[in-house]
Amino acid sequence: MMDRNRDSQRRFDVLVIGAGPAGMAAAVRAAERGGRVGIVDDNATCGGQIWRGAEDDHDPDSKAWGSRLRNADITKLLGMRVFHQPEPGVLLAEGTDDVCELRYTNLVVATGARERFLPFPGWTLSNVMGAGGLQVMVKSGLPVRGKRVVVAGTGPLLLAVAAYLRKQGAEIPILCEQASWASLARFGIGLLGRPGKLVQGLQLKKELAEIPFAANSWPIAAHGGQVLESVTISRGGKTEVIACDFLACGFHLVPNVELQSLLGCQIGGGYVQVDEFQQTSVQGVFCAGEPTGIGGVELALVEGQIAGLAAVGEKSAAQKLFGERRKARRFARMLDRAFRLRSELRSLPSAETIVCRCEDVPYSRLQDHRSWRAAKLHSRCGMGPCQGRVCGPATQFLFQWNPDSVRPPVFPARVGSLGRVVRGS
Amino acid sequence: MRDSGSGTVTLSVNGSPVSVPAGATVAVAMAIAGQACRTSVSGEPRGPLCGMGICFECRVSINGTPHCRSCQILCEPGMEVRTDG
Amino acid sequence: MNATTYDVVIVGAGIVGAACADEFARRGMRVAVVDRDMVGSDATAAGMGHIVVMDDSEAQFALTRYSQQLWQALRRELPQDVEYDQCGTIWVAADEEEMAEVRRKHDYYALRGVPTSVLDSQALQRLEPNLRDGMAGGLLVAEDAVLYPPCAARFLMERAQKLGAQLRLGAPVTQIGEGRVRLSDGVEIAGGMIVNAAGAGAPELTRGVEIKKRKGHLVITDRYPGYLRHQLVELGYLKSAHSVTSDSVAFNVQPRRTGQILIGSSRQYGAEHRDVDQAMLARMLQRAQEYMPGLGRMSAVRTWTGFRAATPDKLPLIGPWPGDKSLFLATGHEGLGITTSLATARILVDQITGVRPEIPIEPYLPSRAVKEVAHA
Numbered sequence: 001m002m003d004r005n006r007d008s009q010r011r012f013d014v015l016v017i018g019a020g021p022a023g024m025a026a027a028v029r030a031a032e033r034g035g036r037v038g039i040v041d042d043n044a045t046c047g048g049q050i051w052r053g054a055e056d057d058h059d060p061d062s063k064a065w066g067s068r069l070r071n072a073d074i075t076k077l078l079g080m081r082v083f084h085q086p087e088p089g090v091l092l093a094e095g096t097d098d099v100c101e102l103r104y105t106n107l108v109v110a111t112g113a114r115e116r117f118l119p120f121p122g123w124t125l126s127n128v129m130g131a132g133g134l135q136v137m138v139k140s141g142l143p144v145r146g147k148r149v150v151v152a153g154t155g156p157l158l159l160a161v162a163a164y165l166r167k168q169g170a171e172i173p174i175l176c177e178q179a180s181w182a183s184l185a186r187f188g189i190g191l192l193g194r195p196g197k198l199v200q201g202l203q204l205k206k207e208l209a210e211i212p213f214a215a216n217s218w219p220i221a222a223h224g225g226q227v228l229e230s231v232t233i234s235r236g237g238k239t240e241v242i243a244c245d246f247l248a249c250g251f252h253l254v255p256n257v258e259l260q261s262l263l264g265c266q267i268g269g270g271y272v273q274v275d276e277f278q279q280t281s282v283q284g285v286f287c288a289g290e291p292t293g294i295g296g297v298e299l300a301l302v303e304g305q306i307a308g309l310a311a312v313g314e315k316s317a318a319q320k321l322f323g324e325r326r327k328a329r330r331f332a333r334m335l336d337r338a339f340r341l342r343s344e345l346r347s348l349p350s351a352e353t354i355v356c357r358c359e360d361v362p363y364s365r366l367q368d369h370r371s372w373r374a375a376k377l378h379s380r381c382g383m384g385p386c387q388g389r390v391c392g393p394a395t396q397f398l399f400q401w402n403p404d405s406v407r408p409p410v411f412p413a414r415v416g417s418l419g420r421v422v423r424g425s
Numbered sequence: 426m427r428d429s430g431s432g433t434v435t436l437s438v439n440g441s442p443v444s445v446p447a448g449a450t451v452a453v454a455m456a457i458a459g460q461a462c463r464t465s466v467s468g469e470p471r472g473p474l475c476g477m478g479i480c481f482e483c484r485v486s487i488n489g490t491p492h493c494r495s496c497q498i499l500c501e502p503g504m505e506v507r508t509d510g
Numbered sequence: 511m512n513a514t515t516y517d518v519v520i521v522g523a524g525i526v527g528a529a530c531a532d533e534f535a536r537r538g539m540r541v542a543v544v545d546r547d548m549v550g551s552d553a554t555a556a557g558m559g560h561i562v563v564m565d566d567s568e569a570q571f572a573l574t575r576y577s578q579q580l581w582q583a584l585r586r587e588l589p590q591d592v593e594y595d596q597c598g599t600i601w602v603a604a605d606e607e608e609m610a611e612v613r614r615k616h617d618y619y620a621l622r623g624v625p626t627s628v629l630d631s632q633a634l635q636r637l638e639p640n641l642r643d644g645m646a647g648g649l650l651v652a653e654d655a656v657l658y659p660p661c662a663a664r665f666l667m668e669r670a671q672k673l674g675a676q677l678r679l680g681a682p683v684t685q686i687g688e689g690r691v692r693l694s695d696g697v698e699i700a701g702g703m704i705v706n707a708a709g710a711g712a713p714e715l716t717r718g719v720e721i722k723k724r725k726g727h728l729v730i731t732d733r734y735p736g737y738l739r740h741q742l743v744e745l746g747y748l749k750s751a752h753s754v755t756s757d758s759v760a761f762n763v764q765p766r767r768t769g770q771i772l773i774g775s776s777r778q779y780g781a782e783h784r785d786v787d788q789a790m791l792a793r794m795l796q797r798a799q800e801y802m803p804g805l806g807r808m809s810a811v812r813t814w815t816g817f818r819a820a821t822p823d824k825l826p827l828i829g830p831w832p833g834d835k836s837l838f839l840a841t842g843h844e845g846l847g848i849t850t851s852l853a854t855a856r857i858l859v860d861q862i863t864g865v866r867p868e869i870p871i872e873p874y875l876p877s878r879a880v881k882e883v884a885h886a
Binding site: 409 | 548550551555591660661664680729731732773786788789791792793794795796798799805806807808809810811812813814
Binding site: 042043044049114115117124126127128129130132133134135136137140141142143226354357358359360384385386389390 | 445446448449450452453456457461465466467469470471472473474475476477478479480481482484492496497499
């Protein structure tokens with residue numbers, strides 16, 4: 001008879017979910033006050049999506065927080081993914097070969113964001129990836145020297161990705177930003193109020209100088225046999241075909257709020273609602289970073305600190321950071337306004353364009369349904385392992401469907417892990 | 426990639442040996458080998474989209490275990506990776 | 511919809527309501543169907559979609575067998591997305607006591623013309639190598655099948671609509687009876703006959719209908735084609751389904767056409783909320799792994815719950831509701847709604863149109879329950 005409870009049980013005063021900037025900051029500040037602090041992330045290293053790879057080790061913020069995390073008395077549970085809350089105060093997390101019961105008094109959920117993908121003809125071809133997606137692949141060893149990469153979509157991530165790829169020797173024939181020049185200009189002007197951001201922008205300027213940049217521009221279709229060969233883009237009302245090896249395409253970011261939703265936290269407009277101390281509607285559950293509003297690294301770092309301090313009762317220390325957060329939040333609001341999706345993007349998919357990639361459900365099978373749930377039950381859209389993380393935001397934009405309520409597992413988990421018997425404390 | 430230049434890793438992709446820089450992920454190995462990670466429900470060849478383990482397009486079989494998200498798994502010497510599996 | 515008086519107004523567009531709509535429409539009647547949600551929601555969306563013969567009682571056998579044969583006759587017309595698959599059921603015996611039950615079932619079915627095979631331990635292993643070692647054997651019921659219920663319900667509803675049936679979705683029904691169905695948005699639909707096919711919601715619409723919610727949990731895995739060939743049920747399932755009061759789990763897995771494995775089953779009384787209950791889920795999955803250890807390493811993609819509509823005597827309510835000449839019931843199917851939907855529709859419409867039903871209808875008449883209340 002299998003000993004199903006041989007896997008570990010751990011107990012924390014503060015448990016942080018997500019080891020990106022917000023999570024790292026929360027864990028570090030919480031640990032300063034003593035007590036048992038733990039941090040969980042499904043990646044093998046800390047840093048989340050934004051601080052990945054050798055060059056980020058030279059980023060001053062990444063270096064500083066990485067060092068503080070290493071030197072603090074914090075239990076790091078890497079390569080573990082939280083998938084369920086079987087009862088209040090307990091989370092279940094799964095690694096490659098084990099499952100862990102994590103008991104906590106206070107929780108900081110810093111689950112970050114993922115790219116938004118929108119369907120268009122040919123988007124399922126090999127070598128069409130997210131912008132962040134291609135960047136991660138290159139950071140993980142994919143050679144792009146001498147390759148042609150079209151970068152498209154929306155958001156500041158495109159600039160960072162284009163600059164990075166250029167440094168790795170890729171040729172960027174064009175960067176297509178769907179926002180209008182007016183939106184971008186307002187964003188640019190807004191950056192004058194944020195000197196740090198501007199410096200960042202100027203640092204990118206060198207790499208970006210030789211990249212043709214088009215606003216009011218978006219991908220119409222990707223073409224190729226087994227792999228991508230060219231992309232048709234819309235630019236200034238005209239279409240152009242551009243030969244390329246890769247298409248790095250993403251439409252800004254979607255907050256990861258599934259776990260918070262499972263925990264019963266109030267979600268408004270797609271974001272986790274928090275008070276001034278980053279506490280959610282659930283007592284003892286805090287949220288920091290992108291899930292409360294897409295705002296980039298600086299906002300994540302200050303929100304993470306406030307959450308970590310508040311989680312250990314250090315309210316006055318947390319209050320000292322409110323001013324910094326206010327400033328960082330202005331950037332977040334600018335981001336939101338500048339990179340809103342234009343309605344033309346709703347017309348990109350043709351009837352045959354696959355919208356749900358896990359189940360290969362085309363646009364034509366979805367358009368007549370009134371709700372996400374009806375579409376799911378009748379077409380299988382959203383029934384695959386991505387649990388709607390890709391097709392959910394896409395169909396929300398295309399059809400204004402609202403997502404379903406969240407059930408466990410919030411991430412696919414082994415049957416054996418899901419069936420873990422949780423003993424009362 | 427942490428520290429390039431410190432060597433390569435050789436693994437098997439669909440029966441053929443592939444050498445990749447140390448620290449590369451299995452998804453990168455598939456790309457270098459020119460192999461699709463999986464075949465979709467309607468028969469399309471698929472590879473990584475998100476690069477961060479949420480889209481499930483990069484799933485491969487590793488040493489006989491199906492549904493492994495290759496973008497989050499580092500290559501190890503002697504690994505046997507198969508499309509679909 | 512307001513102006514017409516329909517021959518029949520059906521409340522509930524689940525598998526039973528859809529089957530009834532299809533049957534009434536085929537006999538030339540003007541049909542309206544109402545549902546607060548969509549076609550194939552609630553228990554139809556949540557259930558395992560099996561088509562099984564059961565021998566709990568003669569009446570249960572008669573209804574399930576009749577209906578199974580109706581599904582078989584229909585199979586060629588079912589579209590792809592209904593995923594009809596005659597994979598068969600194997601009732602798994604873990605020990606000699608359960609093997610005796612296997613032989614009893616075999617004889618019972620043989621007498622009634624249902625082909626089954628007794629499998630010894632080796633034969634079982636050959637058919638389902640992923641069952642753990644040491645099983646005593648099993649009973650293969652080759653004519654059992656599985657399908658995907660929401661699309662089956664949609665198929666039946668669309669057939670009815672092609673013959674003129676009207677469908678109104680989105681507004682909950684507030685009142686039914688005396689030839690009228692009233693919706694929450696104020697609309698009233700008149701019908702010579704009203705059919706309450708509202709499943710676990712039936713008692714809210716017709717006072718006195720004795721139906722209790724019996725909550726179940728399910729888990730579905732990612733795709734593992736070829737791992738499982740037949741629906742597998744432990745013989746303890748019968749004990750679980752029998753129990754009127756306690757919470758129970760039983761090993762029950764099903765191969766889907768997609769290659770996914772559907773894992774059940776659990777039964778709870780008195781649980782009114784839809785949330786996944788970790789204690790029940792864990793019990794159910796532990797039980798499943800006891801029979802098929804390999805399940806433990808499979809990726810579970812989703813879990814969900816649903817409410818079966820359970821009657822005190824475990825037989826559905828099909829026929830006229832005493833006290834209201836216009837009102838009929840087609841509800842209370844517990845875990846056999848998909849299986850018996852087609853036969854339910856047949857015998858209901860037969861009763862109404864004066865056609866002699868293929869099987870005796872007395873065991874399912876709603877008046878049986880009301881009579882008992884009167885005598886109490």
